[in-house]
Structure formats: structure tokens, C-alpha cells
Amino acid sequence: MATTLIDGIAELVTNDPDQGDGSPLGLIHDAAVVADGSTIHWVGRAVNAPAADRRIGATGRSVIPGFVDSHTHLVFVGDRSAEFAARMAGERYDGGGIASTVATTRAASDDELRTALAERVFELHSQGTTTIEIKSGYGLTVDDERRILQLARAVTEETTFLGGHVVPPGAERDEYVRLVSGEMLAACAPYARWIDVFCEPASAHAFDAHESRTILTAGAAAGLGLRVHANQLAAGPGVQLAVELGAVSVDHCTYLTGADVDALATSDTVATLLPGVEFSTRSPYPDARRLVDAGVTVALATDCNPGTSFTSSMPFAVALAVREMGLTPAEALWSATAGAALSLRRTDIGRIAVGARPHLTMLAAPSHVHLAYRPGVPLARPIQLGERT
Ligand code: NIG
Ligand code: FE
Numbered sequence: 001m002a003t004t005l006i007d008g009i010a011e012l013v014t015n016d017p018d019q020g021d022g023s024p025l026g027l028i029h030d031a032a033v034v035a036d037g038s039t040i041h042w043v044g045r046a047v048n049a050p051a052a053d054r055r056i057g058a059t060g061r062s063v064i065p066g067f068v069d070s071h072t073h074l075v076f077v078g079d080r081s082a083e084f085a086a087r088m089a090g091e092r093y094d095g096g097g098i099a100s101t102v103a104t105t106r107a108a109s110d111d112e113l114r115t116a117l118a119e120r121v122f123e124l125h126s127q128g129t130t131t132i133e134i135k136s137g138y139g140l141t142v143d144d145e146r147r148i149l150q151l152a153r154a155v156t157e158e159t160t161f162l163g164g165h166v167v168p169p170g171a172e173r174d175e176y177v178r179l180v181s182g183e184m185l186a187a188c189a190p191y192a193r194w195i196d197v198f199c200e201p202a203s204a205h206a207f208d209a210h211e212s213r214t215i216l217t218a219g220a221a222a223g224l225g226l227r228v229h230a231n232q233l234a235a236g237p238g239v240q241l242a243v244e245l246g247a248v249s250v251d252h253c254t255y256l257t258g259a260d261v262d263a264l265a266t267s268d269t270v271a272t273l274l275p276g277v278e279f280s281t282r283s284p285y286p287d288a289r290r291l292v293d294a295g296v297t298v299a300l301a302t303d304c305n306p307g308t309s310f311t312s313s314m315p316f317a318v319a320l321a322v323r324e325m326g327l328t329p330a331e332a333l334w335s336a337t338a339g340a341a342l343s344l345r346r347t348d349i350g351r352i353a354v355g356a357r358p359h360l361t362m363l364a365a366p367s368h369v370h371l372a373y374r375p376g377v378p379l380a381r382p383i384q385l386g387e388r389t
Contacts, residue, residue, distance in 0.1 A: 001036035004385055005052035006063065009033070010366045013064040014043060015338040015351035024338075025330050025368070026351075033063065035358035037385055043352055056383065062367050064333065066130025066359035066382060067314035068340035068350050070158070071251050071272055071301035074120045075113055075148045076138045078104025080306045084280060093281040094233065095198065095205040097307045098138070098166045105138040105148070113151055120304065121155050123312040128380030130359035131341070131349050133301075135196055137162030140171075142184045149191035158344055160227060161188040164197035164215040166205035177211045181218035194248075195219030196227040199238035209237035216245050225345065231255045232277065243267040249299065249343040254278060254286050265294040270343040272299040273335075275320035276309035288335075289326025299339040300332060315371050315380055322372035329369045358385045 012031035014020060020028035032049035034042035042050055083097045105113065117134075124132055134152035136159075139145040145163050152159045163180040167173050185195070197215045200206035206229075207215065216226050225248050230238020232252035239260040242250035250264070251272040264271055271291055278285045291298050300317045303309040311317075314336050321332040341350025348357050360383040363370060370379055
């Protein structure tokens, strides 16, 4: 396979503390990388770089690992901008709007959904994201959840069954929980790596701890890894349930008690923070500083969805995490790359090291600090070397 030398890199973020300056970002200045379409072969100072078949000059720019967007809901059609406008005028978010997207998505053809998905994936990629996790959850029937996951599977391995998003209108709660953990799970598991549930007793639409436990344990028995939407609307049992069941990630974490932080700190569960949600629902931002100081692994993702966070921009999540959640620019970038990779139990992405995948993103800036320093400016672009998953 043809190799490419990328040189002239003013600052290379490797996320490998054994390389470069020894910090968690493993910064190398005046750096170069050699890779082919599937693997990184060499990383170091440009003066020592080996020859390659072709060359890309980074000319004083920064190169970072591609963003890992570990939490999205990209398969849907239907507009909810009026709901957003109402919230900005004082309405509260309670998950009730999900039913509107379920109705429009059920009514859409496969082709309509595929086209909408492809446009969103293009949007994410063009802003420097190289790995995308995609959840179902806007079908909520056996056939609709399965087709959503089949469409998602065509663009990523990181697919998540979220039949436990809300109880659909007209369904009886206990019967629906049985369906999700029985027939729907069996139909969807072949197309999913993960299972997720919206555990939020503060919402009449979402699931309580008992219902969430039923769905998650059924998913684990079917061989799926666990993820949980928890503590988005109020403090509740979701975070501690996620830790108890060994979930790989617990997402949102907007309202945390001291006991939640302690439970996360003594576990392997990653706290995935989604600052686009607090922005778009006018909620308080979670205290990421407190989590990092307690020793919790923090990831950042967009939660791209039409209800609570219709952004596809990982740089926006990074900027919010720095400005509003107490992370340094270095910590926020680590969380959006290496931290998010850990939340998918992946070590082949989220870092720039020999043997890792060649998922590289170039910044039109000399340092990663510009991601937060220049919010809203389209600085990040993927370097096209090969496939992304
Ligand atoms: O991650 N909270 C639950 N699910 C999504 C929102 C879905 C919607 O409102 O359409 C979330 O915020
Ligand atoms: Fe979500």
C-alpha cells in the first residue's frame, strides 16, 4: 500500500505520553508522520523522517488524532426547530419531543433516511471527526429499530441499540420494556455493538432504574456492551446503576451527587459529557473539572440529535468544555479523542502512534489551543489517507 509522509507539522498531538513532551497529549514539535491507508508506520521529529511514496506538507499547522464522536443519534428525519425556539423562550426539555421525531422517522423511506444520514456523516467528517458512534431510538418498533441499525451499520461499526429511548405513545410501559428486552433486542442485536437506555425517573417518557436494569441486563446477556443516558434532567439512580452493571460509558452526567462522582472514580466507566445539550436546553453545565480531579475518565461527544443538541461539531464541544466546564484546552482535546476512544473500548483510534489507524486531523492553526481560542471557526479538516470507521 502506498505510504504518505506528512511533514512540516508545527505541533503533533499524539495522545501518547511516551512520545514527545511526556504530557498526556504527548506533544511533538516540528514533527512528521508516515502512514498508509490502514496503519500509522512512523511518528517522530521531521528531521528523522523516512522517505515515503508521496508527501503532504502541513506547513506550520497542528495535527491531532481525528475526533471520536462517541455519542450521536444521526438516523432520523423531521425538524424540531420550533421546540428549540420554545425552549429559548423558557420551556423545559423533558424528552416529550422525541415522539415527534419517532413519527417522522417511522414514516420515512429507507432512501430518505439513508440520504439524511449521509449528509450528517459528511458534516461530521468535514469538521475533523473520523469515528462516529450512532444510536437507534427513533423507531421504537421491532422493524423500525432494526432498519435504523442496518442503515447505521452501513457507515460505522459503532452502533448502539436504543429501543429503550422512551416509551412510545400508545404503548403500555411494562409491555414495552418486555418488547425491548425480548423480541426487539433479538432483532437488533446482530446489527449493534452496544445497548443504551434513557434512565431518567424525572421524565415521564424515559425509564426508571428497575426498567433500565431489565433492558441493560438483557442486552448484556445478548452480548452487547452497556452504555447509559443518565442524570440529564435531575440527579437519579442512572450513574450508579451504570457503574454497578459495568457499563463502558455513562452519558450526560449533568446532575451528579458526590456519591455519583465517587462511584465513577472507583470504576472503569467513562463519563461522557455532552455540552451541546446544556447549550441547547439552557441547562447548567456539568463540572468536568471535579470529575477529572476525582480521577474519572471523561469523554466529550456531540450527542448530535434533533431535540437536545443539533450540532455535528466536536470543536464546539471542546470549546464549551473549556469555557464552561473547567477543562484546560489540552484536557478537552484529550477527552474528545483518547477519552472518547476509551468510551468505545478502542485503542486503535484516538492516538497517533505506530500501529494505530491513520485517523489524522489537520488544524488551520499552529496549536490545539486554537480549538477553544477560536470558537466557531472551521479550523479542523481530516487528512484523507484511507477508510474511517
Ligand atoms: O441524548 N435524552 C435522550 N435522548 C437524546 C435526545 C433525543 C431527542 O430529544 O430527540 C439525548 O439528549
Ligand atoms: Fe443521546
